[in-house]
Amino acid sequence: MSTPPSGPDPTAGPQSSVASQRIAAELREAILAGQIPPGTRLYQEEIAERLGASRLPVREALRILEAEGLTESQANRGARVPLRTMREVEVLYRMRERLEPLALHESLADLPDSTVDRLTEIQEQIEANDDVTGFVTLDREFHLLTYSACPIDTLLATVVTLWNSTQYYRRAFMLYRGQGERWIINAEHRLLLDAIRRRDRIDTERYLAGHIRRTRQELVRHPELFAPSAP
Amino acid sequence: MSTPPSGPDPTAGPQSSVASQRIAAELREAILAGQIPPGTRLYQEEIAERLGASRLPVREALRILEAEGLTESQANRGARVPLRTMREVEVLYRMRERLEPLALHESLADLPDSTVDRLTEIQEQIEANDDVTGFVTLDREFHLLTYSACPIDTLLATVVTLWNSTQYYRRAFMLYRGQGERWIINAEHRLLLDAIRRRDRIDTERYLAGHIRRTRQELVRHPELFAPSAP
């Protein structure tokens, strides 16, 4: 469950010496940015041609992304970006409510003060920014950075996978209805940031769980953002 | 995050039409049975020759297993079965404590009565059996069967990955010190089974969380089963 030396780094840029990882990074970025929406069929040959490689590393890249929850594939039937139902996304959020507080707990002791300062900067950028796409990117960077000192690779990788799997719908919600939520998110982030600075394990877990829980409840109030339940 | 049509089935036998999946199934079985212990280097060529295929599907199989937590690989440095530290296994158990009750919760409503009967049979086999390897296999079958009706593939796959990642150490513990624990496990299983039959969501989650938690506490009392913390 690790591609670069120290776990899959979702913020890593698309420069890697190994082609399959470079391709995976390019596709990852495009999918997370919403440029390749759920349901899109991914053709090996097209990707290979566009990114200047043969089909083989593309196949490996698709396997890597599959492990990260960004694509899915069936034998002889190709790969696509998963279309998720509302119920599925809801349960993914419930998983996040349970796992991310644990990841933060495990990360908290080893989180250097410099990272806490960086978190504060990001939060200031979030508050200054009013572009939705920029917000989603910064929000992701903020939260994943709080987990960055977690020493357990599997836990971190699982959390990243859950973020990957829900991010598209999160952006869709923010574009559609989320502007009014901004002040709540900022308040929650400020409380969380303060608890992190105090290294308070109880408070960090509580604020974080509440933050995710509230987001889930907002999301499920908009079924129109999702694929129908019965495919 | 799915190899056969409906998610990765860890109990599926090694007969598959697609070679990479067949190879992954063979290796999965061998690793889970403890025949390939943690730390073992896996050579593509050797596996390819032994299982009658070329190296290419072996590479794909190793990627599949990597996603399931059964192998790890670094660029140009090959694949191996991960060696986990005690701290790592402890956190993996904490993840299980949080996720498996959720999986059971989501599975419970759709779990057919016939499956509950099958669970009872398995528990009777567990009680009649005194071979440790047989116990570990049956115990895995029992728990994973309780989750089998969970409609969310990602949740199920994550739970299976966590089982895969901890199973070796679980067996090592049972071989080493676990025989006296058998009656406690049986009592816990009976309570869980009864709650499942009653479709009691609260009790199932409580008994299951307690069961996993107690197992974790037993495991961490035996640091000698694990790799040292500082590699």
Add this chain to the structure above:
DNA sequence: CTGGCACAGAATGGATCCATCATCAAGAGC
């Protein structure tokens, strides 16, 4: 005797070519 460097062997990563399977459209039969 120790440490660094260079070279040889081996294993992994990638490209190209071929076989197999799924999909879709057109036609025959009912």
Add this chain to the structure above:
DNA sequence: GCTCTTGATGATGGATCCATTCTGTGCCAG
């Protein structure tokens, strides 16, 4: 007119060959 079958097309899966990178050993210098 509808359905089932059959064939053509295109995409995926697999095998072989070549390039690249890592590892370990042996030699030489300090």
